[in-house]
Amino acid sequence: MSSDAPPPPAPVIPLESALVERARRRDEAAFREIFRQHAPRVWRFLRDLLGTRAAADDAAQETFVRAHAALLDGAPVERLAPWLFGVARNVSREHLRARSRTVAMAEPVDGEVAACGADPEALLAGREAAGALAVALAVLSHDRRTALLLRADHDLGYDEIADVLGWTLPRVKNEIHRARLQLRAALVEHLNAPEGRHGA
Amino acid sequence: MAHEHDTDALEALARGEPVADRAGLDAHLAGCDDCARELAWLRAERRVLRERALDEPSLERLWGGVAAKLPTATAASPPPYRTSAPLPPPPERRPWRAFAAGFAAAVVLGVGFAALTLKVSSPAPPSRGRVHHARQPSRAPSAEVALAVQGHATLHLETWSADVRVFTSPTREIRATVRGAGVDPRLTPGPNGRYDLTFNGRRLSSGEVDVLVPRGTSVDVSTASGDVTMGEGIGDVRVTTTSGDVRASGVRDAEVTTASGDVTLTSTGGRARLRTVSGNARITQGAAAQAVDLETTSGDVAWSGACGDGCRLGARSVSGDVRLTLARESGFALRFTTVSGELSDEVATGAALPEGGGPATGRYGSGAGAVDVTTTSGSLALAPREADGGR
Numbered sequence: 001m002s003s004d005a006p007p008p009p010a011p012v013i014p015l016e017s018a019l020v021e022r023a024r025r026r027d028e029a030a031f032r033e034i035f036r037q038h039a040p041r042v043w044r045f046l047r048d049l050l051g052t053r054a055a056a057d058d059a060a061q062e063t064f065v066r067a068h069a070a071l072l073d074g075a076p077v078e079r080l081a082p083w084l085f086g087v088a089r090n091v092s093r094e095h096l097r098a099r100s101r102t103v104a105m106a107e108p109v110d111g112e113v114a115a116c117g118a119d120p121e122a123l124l125a126g127r128e129a130a131g132a133l134a135v136a137l138a139v140l141s142h143d144r145r146t147a148l149l150l151r152a153d154h155d156l157g158y159d160e161i162a163d164v165l166g167w168t169l170p171r172v173k174n175e176i177h178r179a180r181l182q183l184r185a186a187l188v189e190h191l192n193a194p195e196g197r198h199g200a
Numbered sequence: 201m202a203h204e205h206d207t208d209a210l211e212a213l214a215r216g217e218p219v220a221d222r223a224g225l226d227a228h229l230a231g232c233d234d235c236a237r238e239l240a241w242l243r244a245e246r247r248v249l250r251e252r253a254l255d256e257p258s259l260e261r262l263w264g265g266v267a268a269k270l271p272t273a274t275a276a277s278p279p280p281y282r283t284s285a286p287l288p289p290p291p292e293r294r295p296w297r298a299f300a301a302g303f304a305a306a307v308v309l310g311v312g313f314a315a316l317t318l319k320v321s322s323p324a325p326p327s328r329g330r331v332h333h334a335r336q337p338s339r340a341p342s343a344e345v346a347l348a349v350q351g352h353a354t355l356h357l358e359t360w361s362a363d364v365r366v367f368t369s370p371t372r373e374i375r376a377t378v379r380g381a382g383v384d385p386r387l388t389p390g391p392n393g394r395y396d397l398t399f400n401g402r403r404l405s406s407g408e409v410d411v412l413v414p415r416g417t418s419v420d421v422s423t424a425s426g427d428v429t430m431g432e433g434i435g436d437v438r439v440t441t442t443s444g445d446v447r448a449s450g451v452r453d454a455e456v457t458t459a460s461g462d463v464t465l466t467s468t469g470g471r472a473r474l475r476t477v478s479g480n481a482r483i484t485q486g487a488a489a490q491a492v493d494l495e496t497t498s499g500d501v502a503w504s505g506a507c508g509d510g511c512r513l514g515a516r517s518v519s520g521d522v523r524l525t526l527a528r529e530s531g532f533a534l535r536f537t538t539v540s541g542e543l544s545d546e547v548a549t550g551a552a553l554p555e556g557g558g559p560a561t562g563r564y565g566s567g568a569g570a571v572d573v574t575t576t577s578g579s580l581a582l583a584p585r586e587a588d589g590g591r
Binding site for chain 1: 207215237240241243244245246247248249251252255256257259261262263265266269270271460477478480497498518519520539576577
């Protein structure tokens with residue numbers, strides 16, 4: 001169509017620590033800015049943990065309501081993103097408990113064996129890769145999926161993930177490593193499956 | 201498996217970050233197949249995750265739910281919120297439903313658009329619409345343009361996040377009102393009945409666009425996050441959004457492409473084409489289906505209508521479920537191919553997924569139409585339309 005105009009200029013982003021302090025002082029605009037900056041990532045994180053957009057909507061709203069209350073209560077916040085992911089993780093666990101069922105959609109598979117020899121670029125080149133990834137993520141346990149997403153999708157450091165999950169650093173690295181192997185195996189199994197339904 | 205001591209460096213490389221001793225790492229990768237494969241996995245993993253990041257929520261809707269639960273400033277509560285000027289204003293929930301209902305009602309009652317929009321004093325010149333400004337008592341500043349059209353028209357417009365609403369009017373003109381954007385709309389006629397609605401050369405990142413068009417006008421709209429709503433009597437529609445929701449009722453043929461927006465089409469003509477990544481879609485076909493093409497990655501798709509002689513209905517899904525609610529007069533041959541999806545057949549086509557793999561095939565009624573559904577893990581449900589009393 002007709003317009004080649006560039007997108008509007010990016011807004012000036014206030015300093016995170018200043019935003020937190022202002023939000024603690026009941027500055028609504030500051031909290032709204034925190035929401036604007038972090039809600040998309042928190043929502044995506046919750047979508048991948050809970051499996052549906054509707055559940056992510058509910059959980060993301062609950063996450064920010066709790067975060068707001070915690071800020072008013074003076075909760076220590078060193079960095080907003082890991083802190084919000086920690087709140088979101090707790091909310092997601094409660095949502096899953098409320099559902100009284102796991103979101104896992106497939107049986108765990110042996111990662112190191114199944115993924116051996118696969119060409120990842122070729123395997124994940126198709127447009128169905130994103131959907132297959134969603135299915136493969138569901139194979140992982142909630143904690144393992146949480147750790148992997150925080151690292152691979154949200155770029156948190158291992159130490160930050162350790163803080164979010166309350167794990168030791170070696171455990172974080174080990175769980176993420178195993179999560180990746182399990183994920184890849186599930187992807188290989190999913191995307192390499194012959195057309196048509198698997199036999200029983 | 202990659203050597204443990206290389207993992208951090210490989211991750212950094214996959215992220216495109218600088219790494220210490222890059223030359224040494226490249227040399228190591230050249231001689232270590234496991235590490236090279238690990239790097240390939242990390243890169244592929246990151247790329248697919250980035251693609252999934254295109255699926256974004258409606259922040260406005262989410263914020264509405266959050267704001268409703270935050271403590272309000274009352275006399276009994278602690279010090280009230282204060283607003284800091286440099287930050288952007290709060291997103292507001294847009295009363296599109298109320299507006300749409302009122303708008304449509306006004307047209308039906310013959311009150312017409314004149315009561316709802318600004319009055320144009322004389323017919324617009326053929327080459328460009330006339331712009332009028334006004335500040336309405338309870339709404340954001342608006343600007344309006346109107347242009348008489350001849351013959352069949354196709355309206356084109358694009359926005360970033362401004363919502364777009366298109367309804368029909370009994371006149372032979374296109375009339376567009378822009379609110380809350382601070383720009384002048386312009387209507388420019390092109391060849392073959394094409395009319396471009398533009399906004400000072402910008403794609404609107406805020407505000408609302410309301411358009412009245414003659415019945416039968418085709419509409420082509422593209423937005424990033426803006427919602428798109430279209431009403432009864434519009435011709436063929438083509439809508440492309442990233443995360444905006446799409447609602448259309450009583451339009452002719454529809455082609456909708458979205459990444460994460462939800463789609464609701466009701467009483468559409470015989471042809472519908474849908475592409476969605478994670479948005480859910482509900483399509484109710486008013487006329488007998490002729491060509492229906494549905495494609496989803498993870499969004500669920502529900503289609504309802506009659507698929508009989510001459511109907512070709514195809515659906516492809518990765519993990520989204522497909523539900524087809526079928527009118528009694530339907531008659532089609534069914535083919536369902538899936539990796540791990542399930543089949544629920546409430547209309548008794550006789551289809552069943554073979555234990556050894558391969559497609560499920562069945563037949564309903566005359567078998568004159570064709571329904572072909574392919575999924576990876578998404579399920580297919582076939583159900584009778586209740587209004588027909590089932591089968």
